[in-house]
Amino acid sequence: MKKEEVPQDKSNLTDANLREMVYAVDENGEYTTALSSGWDPKTIALDNAIKDIEERTEEAKRKVLANETSPIEYYMELNKMDLPVLASYIGFWQWRVKRHFKPSVFKKLKHKTLAKYADVFNISIEQLKNIND
The missing domain is CATH 1.10.260 (434 Repressor (Amino-terminal Domain))
Structure with missing residues (x-):
């Protein structure tokens, strides 16, 4: 998934003001990390x-x-x-x-x-x- 497509859905992490680190692809096609507040599924x-x-x-x-x-x-x-x-x-x-x-x-x-x-x-x-x- 592209870095700008990392889900930012409401989750239990949002309530605790936490974020989860996930891997995503940046604009150069390189793997990088991104922060997500949650993902509904x-x-x-x-x-x-x-x-x-x-x-x-x-x-x-x-x-x-x-x-x-x-x-x-x-x-x-x-x-x-x-x-x-x-x-x-x-x-x-x-x-x-x-x-x-x-x-x-x-x-x-x-x-x-x-x-x-x-x-x-x-x-x-x-x-x-x-x-x-």
């Missing part, structure tokens, strides 16, 4: 992805409050992680992290294990145990 895609994450987070919170899952699943969603990412951060196998989603297993976790999760989520162990705090 990208904004729509990002808004849809954020809405999906928010819905999954609310569903995880509902499940925690109904004692169907542990707070680990809620904080995983809240921090925009999935099982493979969380497992890699914690240093456990995925099946083991998934097992920690069971409320009965979560209640028996050792302080050291809870501390690992709390550290990854950047919260205290008390916050990990009680999502209402």
Whole structure:
């Protein structure tokens, strides 16, 4: 795309007074950088992805409050992680992290294990145990 054709649509970046750097072709046919305040298709895609994450987070919170899952699943969603990412951060196998989603297993976790999760989520162990705090 030519430098003068770089989209300047309204987006979440506009609200924060930020701009995104993109590559464009200048008048000499050379690649250069240009600043864009947004692009409607990208904004729509990002808004849809954020809405999906928010819905999954609310569903995880509902499940925690109904004692169907542990707070680990809620904080995983809240921090925009999935099982493979969380497992890699914690240093456990995925099946083991998934097992920690069971409320009965979560209640028996050792302080050291809870501390690992709390550290990854950047919260205290008390916050990990009680999502209402």
